[in-house]
Amino acid sequence: MSARKKDPNTYIFKVFRYQPGKDEKPRFQTYEVPLLHPGMTVLEGLIYIKENLDPTLAVRYSCRMAVCGSCALYVNGKGILACHTALREFPSGKLTVEPMPNYPVVKDLMTRMDEFFDHHRQVKPYLLRPQDRAEIENPTREFLQLPEQLEEFLQFSYCIKCGLCVSACPTVATDPDFLGPQALMTVARYNRDSRDGGTVYRLKVVDAPHGLWNCHFAGACTEVCPKGVDPALAIQYTKRESVLHALHLNKLPRFRKKLAPVAPPPKPNRRPGIPPAPERTVPEAPAS
């Protein structure tokens, strides 16, 4: 391949191809992809290949708008969301496209995510309030949370579970049993939420071998995250929490977590002066 593509409107895709069980070893296949519009993304390039050049290419995607996290892969050694990265970002015009490392390959660019989601599930990624079980199981009202309490965990809730942080983590590369940055970040996401009372349950899961303390703070997870989440910071928060629990300092008023209360039952006239709702203009659907 020449040093620079000849036609500025053509991109050279060198794509990883491998089907375990069928192919002996991985190989790279080269395709020429025309720039169909100025904002064309890597994913559109791959879809072009699939639709026009080689239907056997396997690539996973869904939302095409950086929301579902399905299209994470590596281009020129860097983890990206294919749907959120424009071809213009590669001025050389040459792209080496590979699946995420640290995951088994299903086929070509598709990786197996079972273990990733298994680790995610292990840390109980939902609100736990053992003291309010009835309300959690049959919610009647919302929990009250102030904007500054929301700020405590907001960035961690932007995670779309693309798995890029785990692919970049050097500890996962050497210890596949390590829970990984995404699951550990999720612990901080919920433990820092004022509506949640499940800190001890999550600490029990992560304060174990191959858990929290195996993080060596390489920071690759934060570097690669396409949503601006900082898993390395989240893990530091959880390490601090673990130390506080180990020394029983979490019971001190300064560190004790105050659970968000359940909202009081709505009063009939909570905000006087609001006019009544207008009459329906569309008839109600008949009960089936």
Add this chain to the structure above:
Amino acid sequence: MREGLGWTLHLLAGAFLFILLLAHVSQLHLISFGGGEQALEWSAVLTRALSRPQVIAYLVFLAAALYHGFFGLRNLLIELPVFRRRVAAVTFTVSIIGIVLFVYGLYTTLALYLQGGGA
């Protein structure tokens, strides 16, 4: 033991070692702290060996150094592929070696202390 507690003790032992090492080095090698060449004379060694606070400080030093070193070693080992699934066995073996070494250090320190007439 929960990992968090182990790590907290590891960090505390590290901080403790730093302080004790400073005291140890300054006592033996820095004249301004009352040490210097005389500190290495046998009579000075014996005086220290017979001083109860010194004996206690050295035993704490030994415990902190052994804990810090061996917990660190255990953490290195359990990340190696060969020991990854043998965490309990590694922890047990490393703890036994640490305890044996501590008992040995305890014995030599106390033997000198008691034989020298300290009590």
